[in-house]
Amino acid sequence: MNISINYSGDYSQLLSPELEQKLQAIHEGIQTKSAKGADYLGWTDWPSTISEELLQDIKGTAEHIRSTSDVLVVIGIGGSYLGSKAVIESLSTPFQKLNGVEVIFAGHLVSGTYLKQLMAYLDDKEVTLNIISKSGTTTEPAIAFRFLQHYMEKRYGDQAAARIFVTTDEEKGALRSLAIEKGYPRYVVPGNIGGRYSVFTAVGLLPIAAAGYDIEKLINGAKIAEQEFEVFDTKSNRAIQYAVIRNHLYNAGYPIEIMATFDDKLSYVQEWWKQLFGESEGKEGKGIFPASVLYSTDLHSLGQYIQDGKRMLFETFLNVEKAVDDLTVFEAENNGDELNYLSGLTLHAFNLACHEATSSAHLDGGVPQITLTMEQLDEQHLGHLLYFYMKACAYSAYLLDINPFDQPGVEDYKNNVFKILNKPGY
Known part of the structure; x- marks a missing residue:
């Protein structure tokens, strides 16, 4: 059930006594519901x-x-x-x-x-x-x-x-x-x-x-994550690790995070993730800008920029180990498409190979990387994943000394709309 994290740098080098102390304080503030924005820590x-x-x-x-x-x-x-x-x-x-x-x-x-x-x-x-x-x-x-x-x-x-x-x-x-x-x-x-x-x-x-x-399985996955991440350990708590790596890359000059996946089923997890992190962190002139790409499709569009463009972004892959359904490439008598070399390969295995190739290419292009891997797509694993992101988001925002639970910028646009449309009182 545990989400695995791979980072292109050396995670152990990111931890210092001062950071450990700050993380401990953040963790205690979340667990005791006494941190900034405590009224919204019910989740x-x-x-x-x-x-x-x-x-x-x-x-x-x-x-x-x-x-x-x-x-x-x-x-x-x-x-x-x-x-x-x-x-x-x-x-x-x-x-x-x-x-x-x-x-x-x-x-x-x-x-x-x-x-x-x-x-x-x-x-x-x-x-x-x-x-x-x-x-x-x-x-x-x-x-x-x-x-x-x-x-x-x-x-x-x-x-x-x-x-x-x-x-x-x-x-x-x-x-x-x-x-x-x-x-x-x-x-x-x-x-x-x-x-x-x-x-x-x-x-x-x-x-x-x-x-x-099955909402009971969804909740059970989240419950497992809740129990897992309530333990303070910077070396095993994946939510803390993800937050620490993101914060390090932000401070190192990478203010944009691109979540990449090869599974189109996760496209709305990407959209949910963008709102979660964008509204929670983007305040007071701070915060990582969350964006997303769907591979292989976007390798033929945004892939060029990610490979060779301005070095201001880091890439987080979200991978799934097991496919729900799959196809295996068969050998054709007429190899006009020149694909017989793939015979016997599943399309999921092809995507895993594409991830490896893309990761290597983008690393060579100077793009820092995080890879998150979940075992499979079902209710329980999704519950675990979504809770993981929520907990990591809270750590990330608190590392920036930001309240994760308000969104004052959203209110500004609403007020302007009301003024333009002559809503009474505006």
């Missing part, structure tokens, strides 16, 4: 403290949705959708629906074309909505919900309320008030867990369970 022990009652309730609701609907539309933006999207995309088969509903996301962008075409697509299907917002007034999902709520009420009449599930704050907010008024079933966004750390709460679990995946 740290959530996997081990989530109630069995809540898990069974979510599973029951998911089963109900599957039995009554063809499509679940999840309305949310940022952490309200990226976690569930990452897990579902990592586990799904592109050309075949599992034993769950089709999960479609809305409210993560403002597009009349998208919403109009979505509602047309839904017309001959049974539909359930899950609106996810702590306040209910975040503009992008609120716009989508206005249209989709109207669609549901027009289509289902009095029965619409049973098909609209709300995940919101437990005690306050416009969405909570609306849910009470309309009688919508409710789930809670815990007050001490921010959106980008919320994948293991009802925010992520309900869509994942509705899609047909």
Whole structure:
């Protein structure tokens, strides 16, 4: 279950007594929930403290949705959708629906074309909505919900309320008030867990369970990671190691991290990772800029820049040891494509060879590297991976003396939009 880390430099040389002392203080601050932004450290022990009652309730609701609907539309933006999207995309088969509903996301962008075409697509299907917002007034999902709520009420009449599930704050907010008024079933966004750390709460679990995946295994993987990373040891705690290496490279003049993977199933893990680290670290003129590439595709586009461009980035590979399904290259009678030399090789083995070749080439080009390897793509390993990233992100931000749990820059753009559109009070 443990994630392995390989670094192109010498990790042991990065540790000093001063850094060990700082890491110890950070670790204790996280474990005791006394660090900066302590009000939002509820995610740290959530996997081990989530109630069995809540898990069974979510599973029951998911089963109900599957039995009554063809499509679940999840309305949310940022952490309200990226976690569930990452897990579902990592586990799904592109050309075949599992034993769950089709999960479609809305409210993560403002597009009349998208919403109009979505509602047309839904017309001959049974539909359930899950609106996810702590306040209910975040503009992008609120716009989508206005249209989709109207669609549901027009289509289902009095029965619409049973098909609209709300995940919101437990005690306050416009969405909570609306849910009470309309009688919508409710789930809670815990007050001490921010959106980008919320994948293991009802925010992520309900869509994942509705899609047909095992949320108990997901939580168990996160629980294993929680127990593993609560031990302070700079030589074995992978979350600390990843944070230390990133911090060293940042201070050495590499302010951009590119996450690279050869597995397209992980593309939304990359998107979730970008939000997690970008919003947590990018403050006060500090922070590593998170970017991503999908190989081999991007080796034929951005690969040139990574190989020979300005030396300001480092590369983190995310590899998976075992493929879910695979093909083996066969020998052709007419070797016109000159591929018979690959006969007997699986395509997964080909990608592993491409990783080795790419790593070597980019190292020769002066690109520092980290390689993270997970055993396989399933619920338990994904739960472990996502928790690993959350814990490492907290260490990374605290090493920069930054609060990982606010996002003041996001509020600036929102205020400007409200001013431009003449929202009352702005």
